[in-house]
Amino acid sequence: MSDTRHGGDRPTPRTVLRGARLVDARGDHGIHDLWLAGGSVEGIDLGGDAELEIDARGLVATPAFLDPHVHLRTPGQEEKEDLASGLAAAAAGGFGTVVSMANTDPVVDDPAIVADLAAQAAALGLARLRPAAALSVGLKGERLADYAALRAAGAVMITDDGIPVVDSHLQRRACEYARELGLVIQTHSEDPSLRQGGVMHEGAVSHELGLPGNPAEAESIMIFRDCEVARMTGARVHVAHVSSERGMRVVEWFKAQGAPVTCEVTPHHLTLTDEAWRAFDPVIKVAPPLRTADDVAYLRDAVRRGVVDCLGSDHAPHTRAEKDRDALRAPFGLPNIEVAFPLLYTDLVLAGELDLARLLELLQGGVARVMGWPAPTLAAGTPADVVLLDLDTEAAVDPAAFLSKAKFSPWEGRALRGWPRVTLVAGRVAFSRAR
Amino acid sequence: MTAATAGAGGARATAAPAAGSPPTKHPRHLLDLAGWTAEQVHALFDTTDVMAQVMTRTIKKVPALQGFTVGTLFFEDSTRTRLSFERAARAQSADVISFAAGGSSVSKGESLKDTLKTIDAMKADLYVVRHAAAGAPLQLTRWTDAAIVNAGDGRRAHPTQALLDAYTFRTVFPGFAGFEGVELAIVGDVAHSRVARSNVELWTKLGARVRLCGPRTLLPDELGGRPGVTLTHRVEEAVEGAHAVMALRLQTERMAGGLLPSLAEVRERYQVTRARMRLAHPDALVMHPGPMNRDVEIEGVLADDPRSVVERQVANGVPVRMAVLYTLLVGSR
Numbered sequence: 001m002s003d004t005r006h007g008g009d010r011p012t013p014r015t016v017l018r019g020a021r022l023v024d025a026r027g028d029h030g031i032h033d034l035w036l037a038g039g040s041v042e043g044i045d046l047g048g049d050a051e052l053e054i055d056a057r058g059l060v061a062t063p064a065f066l067d068p069h070v071h072l073r074t075p076g077q078e079e080k081e082d083l084a085s086g087l088a089a090a091a092a093g094g095f096g097t098v099v100s101m102a103n104t105d106p107v108v109d110d111p112a113i114v115a116d117l118a119a120q121a122a123a124l125g126l127a128r129l130r131p132a133a134a135l136s137v138g139l140k141g142e143r144l145a146d147y148a149a150l151r152a153a154g155a156v157m158i159t160d161d162g163i164p165v166v167d168s169h170l171q172r173r174a175c176e177y178a179r180e181l182g183l184v185i186q187t188h189s190e191d192p193s194l195r196q197g198g199v200m201h202e203g204a205v206s207h208e209l210g211l212p213g214n215p216a217e218a219e220s221i222m223i224f225r226d227c228e229v230a231r232m233t234g235a236r237v238h239v240a241h242v243s244s245e246r247g248m249r250v251v252e253w254f255k256a257q258g259a260p261v262t263c264e265v266t267p268h269h270l271t272l273t274d275e276a277w278r279a280f281d282p283v284i285k286v287a288p289p290l291r292t293a294d295d296v297a298y299l300r301d302a303v304r305r306g307v308v309d310c311l312g313s314d315h316a317p318h319t320r321a322e323k324d325r326d327a328l329r330a331p332f333g334l335p336n337i338e339v340a341f342p343l344l345y346t347d348l349v350l351a352g353e354l355d356l357a358r359l360l361e362l363l364q365g366g367v368a369r370v371m372g373w374p375a376p377t378l379a380a381g382t383p384a385d386v387v388l389l390d391l392d393t394e395a396a397v398d399p400a401a402f403l404s405k406a407k408f409s410p411w412e413g414r415a416l417r418g419w420p421r422v423t424l425v426a427g428r429v430a431f432s433r434a435r
Numbered sequence: 436m437t438a439a440t441a442g443a444g445g446a447r448a449t450a451a452p453a454a455g456s457p458p459t460k461h462p463r464h465l466l467d468l469a470g471w472t473a474e475q476v477h478a479l480f481d482t483t484d485v486m487a488q489v490m491t492r493t494i495k496k497v498p499a500l501q502g503f504t505v506g507t508l509f510f511e512d513s514t515r516t517r518l519s520f521e522r523a524a525r526a527q528s529a530d531v532i533s534f535a536a537g538g539s540s541v542s543k544g545e546s547l548k549d550t551l552k553t554i555d556a557m558k559a560d561l562y563v564v565r566h567a568a569a570g571a572p573l574q575l576t577r578w579t580d581a582a583i584v585n586a587g588d589g590r591r592a593h594p595t596q597a598l599l600d601a602y603t604f605r606t607v608f609p610g611f612a613g614f615e616g617v618e619l620a621i622v623g624d625v626a627h628s629r630v631a632r633s634n635v636e637l638w639t640k641l642g643a644r645v646r647l648c649g650p651r652t653l654l655p656d657e658l659g660g661r662p663g664v665t666l667t668h669r670v671e672e673a674v675e676g677a678h679a680v681m682a683l684r685l686q687t688e689r690m691a692g693g694l695l696p697s698l699a700e701v702r703e704r705y706q707v708t709r710a711r712m713r714l715a716h717p718d719a720l721v722m723h724p725g726p727m728n729r730d731v732e733i734e735g736v737l738a739d740d741p742r743s744v745v746e747r748q749v750a751n752g753v754p755v756r757m758a759v760l761y762t763l764l765v766g767s768r
Contacts, residue, residue, distance in 0.1 A: 207657040210569040210590030210632055280570030325549035326510075326568035328589070 064096025
């Protein structure tokens, strides 16, 4: 994944991260100086002169995170987010690489758009962008997009994310064709006819509040189909944002049979429930919807047991005005990439539910495995994509300070630990926050 | 089910505060009835009695709300409810500004907040809000200092309708002696009904029991979770011994949405009819929140029967809403 063009022609200073605790998939290596040069990790405790010296005492240095699922709204919806704001937000969240979804305007179903996105993002020198491309032309669910040309232009994933593929025949053909090209298919698994106009999880809360419900079975039924087609075709299928116990049980059932499926969960489905709707703030309107406390508990357990391959933020920015519409008309999606790690570190790791190593795996090696990339480590010669995490200082979520254009959050005011201090991508500082 | 539970004694124990004691502090808004105590509701009904008396005078106007401005914000059309509120405001000498959002900038995607901010520049003291989305009136409370009265939000709540239904029962049921032991049957499309939700909330709060009845497609089990509420899919079971039977409007688009079979089958199984009313308490009232589909959810001739109080419900809408406006604008000062 090393990208020599990343950051354009700007020089890459020889950099030392002094006194960091080095943690990667190989283990906790203790406190060392980590040296970076020429866009790669140079080694540990080396000598010589550093052009840039970063005081990393008290911080954890670990490979920058990978996110298989973000919406950067470019092209066409730059009022919500653009590449500069979205990739800066990603870097602020500790992410060095993100996969952008194709539900833009125009849709990313054209190799020229893929190439243009990749080139624009590389010039910014923030987080790396790896575009996903559409499964169907125009996300219309009718004709396959040109996967080979899209891959050649840089597309790393095929998905109509945001719009479930209704036509099972199309899903089958997409899987067959993507398999021959070695591309992973990501699915937004919800049955639209069962989901209907649901804006929140269907259950006791939706019936009480009188909001149209979207039952968990709309998800589990479609996950079943998508996994069955994966098994049938042998294609690698990645189930996005599994939100319910029923849906997760279906994924587990297929994994137990050796079907080529992987899955992700989002930070919001791991930390919020449908009870949040009682405040009637559409900020928490997401698809699939926030489920019950039982679902959250099941997802967390699935994370612990290793059923969940990785986290996907599904960072989905909108304008504040769009989220100030009523519950029926506000759009689905919330911004979360800047708080994902502190949120999960605080609510899962500090709460004693999950090891730090497992959380890092979900953000590093797990994503790499899903995407077919090498697992990131701090070994010499690997790309110098590194995040410095401050696991000790507590700070409240302040959406006004987000680098994303979407400056609102359901976690506003939450006191969290685990804030990224510095994110380096290709050996250059892509983000830094004062202590 | 005994037939005598509702009439067991003389005057209702009044919940009105003793003279000289401070009035009970009621919520600042009327979004639903969750934050209101039974005592506060009874106090509101006592105020309604006064307002109802005003409406019998030759000159049906008092200066109680002179100098106040009431805005009606109807993001969803409802001429009847809007007129009832506007009458209630003007009968107390309040100024009224009206905003009907159908076909305006709202349908072009303007945010709820922006719409309110525009209207709010006109400085009303209280807004009466009708909206197709549950929770919209609650959202509005975040962006204005004015009081908000919910005039119906999606399927969620229609508190003044429930208040006027209960007030009507209180004033019309022979020998009324409180809501303890009263059985209310609500029949029809409960799932989509804000009227049903608010009546369940209010009548159980006042001590009555509520039976909800409809086909399973329109009556999810989750609605039976509240104490004092039972569910049934047999209309005879719902009506038997009930002191009031409320039929809900059945929208014909429910058939198209696959929620119901033919109209004929719905009539056969769920229509509130004279024959079925014979199973009810001998003095049982027939209620309907309107607008009625005669011979769909309610047998047409039953709507004109002496025990039908449909017109009384409409008439009581004005004094109930007068009391609500008065209580929120003046009652707390």
